[in-house]
Amino acid sequence: MEYPKRRMSISEMVALGGYSRDTLLSLCHSKPGESFARNPTGGKWLIDTEAFERWEKAQDLKRRR
Numbered sequence: 588m589e590y591p592k593r594r595m596s597i598s599e600m601v602a603l604g605g606y607s608r609d610t611l612l613s614l615c616h617s618k619p620g621e622s623f624a625r626n627p628t629g630g631k632w633l634i635d636t637e638a639f640e641r642w643e644k645a646q647d648l649k650r651r652r
Contacts, residue, residue, distance in 0.1 A: 588603075588605065588640070590603070590636035590640070592636065593635065593636060593637065594633045594634065594635055594636065595633070595634055595636055596631045596632065596633060596634070597611045597612065597615070597631070597632050597634065598631075600634060611632075611634070612632070615632045615634070619642060619646075622638055622642060623635045623638035623639040623642055624639075
């Protein structure tokens with residue numbers, strides 16, 4: 588999937604309709620999430636969409652609605 592920005596918040600990713608907020612939060616808090624998710628200010632999680640897409644393809648995950 589093509590993402591409009593290189594780094595996106597969880598809210599922006601949910602708005603695209605791919606994953607639920609709970610799923611993305613779980614991924615961000617997991618060990619694999621360290622490769623694509625950052626929480627620099629202790630507030631919003633920022634997801635590097637290119638790294639997320641590489642991880643997603645490696646895991647062969649299906650997009651959830």
